Amino acid sequence: MLELENIAKLYGDKVILRNIRCSFFAGSISLLLGKNGAGKSTLLRIMAGLSRPSAGEARYTDSAARSRGIGYLGHATFLYSGLTALENLRFWSDAWGSNRCDDDLLSVLERVGIMPYAHELAGVFSRGMAQRLNLARVLMLNPVMLLLDEPFTGLDEVSRTVLHKEVRAARARGACVVLISHDAVVDAPLADRILLLADRGLAFDGAPSAYAARACMEDAPWCA
Amino acid sequence: MVRLIAAVVRKDLTLTLLRGNGLVQALLLGLLLFFVFSLSQGVGERASPQSAATVFWLSSTFCQVLIFSQIYALEEITNARFGLLLVPAPIQAVWLGKAIAGFCLLLLAQLVFLPAAIVFLGQTVSGALLPALLALLLVDTGMCALGSLIGALAQGQGTRESLMSIVFFPLLVPLLLAGIGVCSQTLGTESPDDADIWLRLACAFDAVFFGAGLLLFGFLYSGDD
Numbered sequence: 001m002l003e004l005e006n007i008a009k010l011y012g013d014k015v016i017l018r019n020i021r022c023s024f025f026a027g028s029i030s031l032l033l034g035k036n037g038a039g040k041s042t043l044l045r046i047m048a049g050l051s052r053p054s055a056g057e058a059r060y061t062d063s064a065a066r067s068r069g070i071g072y073l074g075h076a077t078f079l080y081s082g083l084t085a086l087e088n089l090r091f092w093s094d095a096w097g098s099n100r101c102d103d104d105l106l107s108v109l110e111r112v113g114i115m116p117y118a119h120e121l122a123g124v125f126s127r128g129m130a131q132r133l134n135l136a137r138v139l140m141l142n143p144v145m146l147l148l149d150e151p152f153t154g155l156d157e158v159s160r161t162v163l164h165k166e167v168r169a170a171r172a173r174g175a176c177v178v179l180i181s182h183d184a185v186v187d188a189p190l191a192d193r194i195l196l197l198a199d200r201g202l203a204f205d206g207a208p209s210a211y212a213a214r215a216c217m218e219d220a221p222w223c224a
Numbered sequence: 225m226v227r228l229i230a231a232v233v234r235k236d237l238t239l240t241l242l243r244g245n246g247l248v249q250a251l252l253l254g255l256l257l258f259f260v261f262s263l264s265q266g267v268g269e270r271a272s273p274q275s276a277a278t279v280f281w282l283s284s285t286f287c288q289v290l291i292f293s294q295i296y297a298l299e300e301i302t303n304a305r306f307g308l309l310l311v312p313a314p315i316q317a318v319w320l321g322k323a324i325a326g327f328c329l330l331l332l333a334q335l336v337f338l339p340a341a342i343v344f345l346g347q348t349v350s351g352a353l354l355p356a357l358l359a360l361l362l363v364d365t366g367m368c369a370l371g372s373l374i375g376a377l378a379q380g381q382g383t384r385e386s387l388m389s390i391v392f393f394p395l396l397v398p399l400l401l402a403g404i405g406v407c408s409q410t411l412g413t414e415s416p417d418d419a420d421i422w423l424r425l426a427c428a429f430d431a432v433f434f435g436a437g438l439l440l441f442g443f444l445y446s447g448d449d
Contacts, residue, residue, distance in 0.1 A: 050306050050447035069312035076303035080235065082243035094231035095311050121243075137307075 001026050001145065001176045002047060006056035009042055016042050017053075018200050026062065026144065029167060029177040031208075033184055034197035040180045041074070043197065044147050047178065048072045062144070069096055071143030073151050077134040081123030085109060085133050088122050092137050100140065108140040109133075112162060127154040135159075139166055146170050146177045152187075164190055188212070228313045232321025233328075236295045240329060247333055250290040254283035254337050262344035270346040273411035277404045280334075280341045281363070284403075285396060287333045288367050291326050292375030300379055309447060319441040323372035330364055351410040355419035359406035362426035366399045369433035376445040402426040 007020040017039045024030060024047075034040045045051040046058050048070050079088050089105040109115045112132040117125070122133060131154045138146065148167070152160050167190060170177055181187040188194065194211040196204035204211060240246060261279045265271055271279075299305040308318050341347055374392050402422040409419060 045447070048306075048310060050309060052447070070310050072306070072310055074303070074306070076306070078304045078307035079302050080239060080298065080304065081301065082239045082298075083235070087238070091231055091235045092307065094234075095228050095308070095313075097227045097313065099227075 001060065001062045003059045003061055004043075004047070004056065005059065007043070007046060007053045007058065008055040009039065009046065009051070010054045015200050017046075017197075020056070020202050022195065022202060022205055024176050024178060026176050027171055027174045028192045029171050029179060029190055030193045030195060031184070031187055031191035032178060032180045032195050032197065033182075038197040039200060040197055041149050044072075044149050044178065044180060045074070047145075048147050060145075069141060069143050071138040071141055071146040072149075073134055073138045073147070074149045075153075077122075077130050078137065079122045079130060079133060082121065084119050084121055085114060085125075085136075086118040088133065089137060089140060093140060096141050098141060105140065108136045111139070111166070112136045113159065128156060128159065131155055132159055135163060135166070139170075142173070142175075144175050146175050148177065148179045150180050150182065152181065152183070160186075184211075225313045225317045228311055228317035229321040229324065232308075232318055233325045236298065236322060236325035237328060239298055240291075240295060240325070244294075247287075247291070247329060250287040250294075250329075251333055251336055253290065254287045254333060255340055257283045257286065258337070258340045258344040265345075273347065273413040274404065274408040276341050276345040276347045276411055277407035277413075279345065280337055280407065281400050281403045283337050283340075284330065284334055284364075285367065285393070285400065287337075288326065288330050288371050289392065291329045291333075292322070292368075292371040293378060295322055295325055295329075296375040296379040305379065305445070306447065309445070315445060316438050316441050318445060319372050319376065319437050322375065323368045323437070326371055326375075327364055327368040330368060334360065334364075347411050349410060350412040352419075353410060355406050355423065356410035358423055359403050359419070359426060362423060362430060363399050363403035366426060366430040366433050367396060369430065369437050370395060373433070373437045373441060373444065376441060379445070399426055399429050402429075 002024040004020050004022050007017055008015070009017040020043065032040050032043070042051065046053050049058070080091070083091065086102065086105055086109070089108060093100045093105060106115060106118055109118050112135050114129055114132050114136070117129065122130065125133060135151065151163055155163065167177055167179065179187065179191070188208045188211070191208055194204065194206065194208050195202060196211070204214065257279055261271070299308065309315065370392070402425045405422040406419045
């Protein structure tokens with residue numbers, strides 16, 4: 001679905017990423033790991049088309065990904081604080097041309113557990129609630145490419161479980177999911193594949209079991 | 225694309241008129257111009273129609289700069305701009321949606337400026353109304369097409385924001401001259417120029433600004449690079 005060919009990214013003289021080559025496929029969940037500053041978010045933004053690589057190319061081989069849009073959940077919520085939760089979803093639904101009625105939108109809010117707050121302004125939401133609404137925004141669009149940058153930030157255990165369920169459902173309907181997380185112990189079982197960014201390049205690309213074995217050799221705390 | 229345009233217009237008007245500060249700042253600035261200009265006249269003195277039309281269009285221009293700064297800033301608070309960039313529709317729909325929303329807000333402001341021109345500057349409508357209405361629509365269209373483009377240029381770039389009006393005003397001069405020319409005739413100026421000439425000039429500049437908007441907006445309204 002998406003091929004990254006020798007991606008490099010520089011900010012001024014500082015090299016953030018270099019020589020990243022990999023492909024992402026429909027119906028899969030890839031977990032992107034790495035320390036702070038490793039370039040995970042930058043790579044995700046390049047994949048979304050929100051940032052241009054300094055060299056190389058991010059190419060969508062499946063035209064459906066472009067025509068049906070890319071679902072991206074980043075650090076910012078993309079929500080309008082002056083609109084209610086329902087109005088926010090209605091705006092994004094209309095903008096994407098997905099033509100959903102209010103009942104559909106309310107059911108999406110129900111899925112993420114904020115239906116009682118459908119008519120509250122998004123500006124008064126806590127971080128966790130705003131993140132859930134942001135999640136609802138992405139999920140209702142049913143994108144074929146789903147890019148999630150630390151989606152668990154600010155979520156409680158219940159919401160985290162809901163998100164795991166929704167990510168699996170997206171994979172089941174054929175979406176390609178790429179997920180950034182700092183909690184490999186909790187999120188690795190969700191993934192079909194793990195990519196590790198280190199030293200500005202791709203240090204590991206393989207199955208979670210292979211990553212676990214490697215982590216055990218390095219006495220990683222999540223080996224148990 | 226039409227759905228994205230409609231969604232942007234509805235959202236911007238809702239946020240500006242119902243949930244935000246509305247047009248208060250823009251209206252105050254415009255009205256202040258009328259008031260200050262009225263102080264320059266003696267008691268009972270009437271401003272010339274040309275001066276009144278000039279103050280009207282100057283107020284409209286300042287008001288329009290504030291309107292577009294405001295409606296483009298709506299996306300910057302939570303980076304919703306990136307969400308719009310990911311919508312599977314031509315990004316020019318955002319430019320057009322914001323231009324239409326700005327056009328509606330500018331017309332609302334001008335509904336206040338018009339009586340202000342009559343009250344503060346002692347004007348009476350003595351010429352034909354139709355050319356003035358046409359000029360209003362044509363000049364506003366061009367101002368909003370260009371304003372939406374330059375609003376995109378200024379978004380998220382605090383240091384560039386101050387450049388906006390510098391770039392903006394010279395480009396608007398032909399349109400403003402057309403608006404002033406036609407409106408001053410409606411307010412009673414005997415002008416040798418036919419209103420048709422000014423209206424055709426406004427049409428030509430509308431076309432230029434629309435073309436520029438469609439061509440350039442994609443480059444101005446982009447990701448983080």
